[in-house]
Amino acid sequence: MINRDMDIREKSIVLIGFMGVGKTTVGQLLAQKLNRSLVDIDQVIENDFGMPTTEIFNKYGESTFRKYEKETVISYCKQKWKIISVGGGAFLNEEVRKACLSNCLVVYLDIPWEEWKKRLHMLIDSRPVLQGRTLDEIRKLFDERQKIYATHHLKVTIDAKSAAEVADDIVDCLQSAWKIHP
Ligand SMILES: Nc1ncnc2c1ncn2[C@@H]1O[C@H](COP(=O)(O)OP(=O)(O)OP(=O)(O)O)[C@@H](O)[C@H]1O
Numbered sequence: 455m456i457n458r459d460m461d462i463r464e465k466s467i468v469l470i471g472f473m474g475v476g477k478t479t480v481g482q483l484l485a486q487k488l489n490r491s492l493v494d495i496d497q498v499i500e501n502d503f504g505m506p507t508t509e510i511f512n513k514y515g516e517s518t519f520r521k522y523e524k525e526t527v528i529s530y531c532k533q534k535w536k537i538i539s540v541g542g543g544a545f546l547n548e549e550v551r552k553a554c555l556s557n558c559l560v561v562y563l564d565i566p567w568e569e570w571k572k573r574l575h576m577l578i579d580s581r582p583v584l585q586g587r588t589l590d591e592i593r594k595l596f597d598e599r600q601k602i603y604a605t606h607h608l609k610v611t612i613d614a615k616s617a618a619e620v621a622d623d624i625v626d627c628l629q630s631a632w633k634i635h636p
Pocket residue numbers: 471472473474475476477478479480496539540541542543573576581614615616617618620
């Protein structure tokens with residue numbers, strides 16, 4: 455359901471999906487295509503703490519990260535005209551989900567497990583949530599996380615597409631939504 459209190463084109467676009475699906479990479483391309491600025495929430499948090507996410511988890515704990523993540527997303531999603539890529543776990547929080555869904559257009563980047571598995575080697579060192587887990591445990595997390603992404607406005611399936619192709623698909627999807635809800 456799209457909240458039509460403001461012009462739909464003004465709304466910021468929030469990218470959600472499992473870690474490594476490409477929210478940051480695709481977000482950069484989408485921002486260029488739509489001439490908007492990108493707010494990468496993980497990047498904002500890392501800049502504010504002056505350290506990588508893994509270090510924030512190790513030094514302050516996941517709950518400190520999650521609290522800061524919640525406040526950061528809620529604050530940015532009130533702004534218009536942005537592309538906001540949120541961390542893969544941000545939608546665990548109900549207030550975050552509600553704030554994004556009511557203020558922004560939420561686009562879910564959906565990736566099949568077999569495709570995602572190919573990226574694991576690129577993610578394991580930088581994503582604390584994956585560290586120390588077996589492949590079976592990661593698969594379980596992947597399946598569990600699908601529930602939190604179930605509420606969104608638009609969905610784009612990733613498959614074996616390049617990041618540029620995914621960005622093009624999102625633009626097509628947005629253009630249809632902008633036409634249907636002028
Ligand atoms: N469509 C794609 N095809 C192949 N590789 C990709 C694609 N999109 C992103 N990647 C690669 O996958 C890795 C993870 O991408 P990215 O950091 O953008 O994911 P993310 O969704 O932002 O993850 P997180 O939720 O952890 O922030 C990067 O190495 C990136 O280059």
